Amino acid sequence: MEMEKALAGWLGVPVPELVSFMMKSGMLLMLSGTILWIALAAHYPAVHDTMHNFRHALAVVPCH
Numbered sequence: 001m002e003m004e005k006a007l008a009g010w011l012g013v014p015v016p017e018l019v020s021f022m023m024k025s026g027m028l029l030m031l032s033g034t035i036l037w038i039a040l041a042a043h044y045p046a047v048h049d050t051m052h053n054f055r056h057a058l059a060v061v062p063c064h
Contacts, residue, residue, distance in 0.1 A: 039051055040061045055061045
């Protein structure tokens with residue numbers, strides 16, 4: 001309920017429940033996708049070295 005109030009205040013108009021649900025779902029999917037990309041596709045050495053064996057075990061994400 002607080003999210004709907006925050007959106008209504010930010011947008012200046014009341015937000016229907018369906019729109020609020022879609023916005024929250026979109027934010028969750030974007031956050032999940034970002035975390036997966038960082039864990040599986042980033043070439044940053046600290047992340048790559050930590051996830052190296054896991055990436056090879058998946059046999060989906062090449063790293064070489």
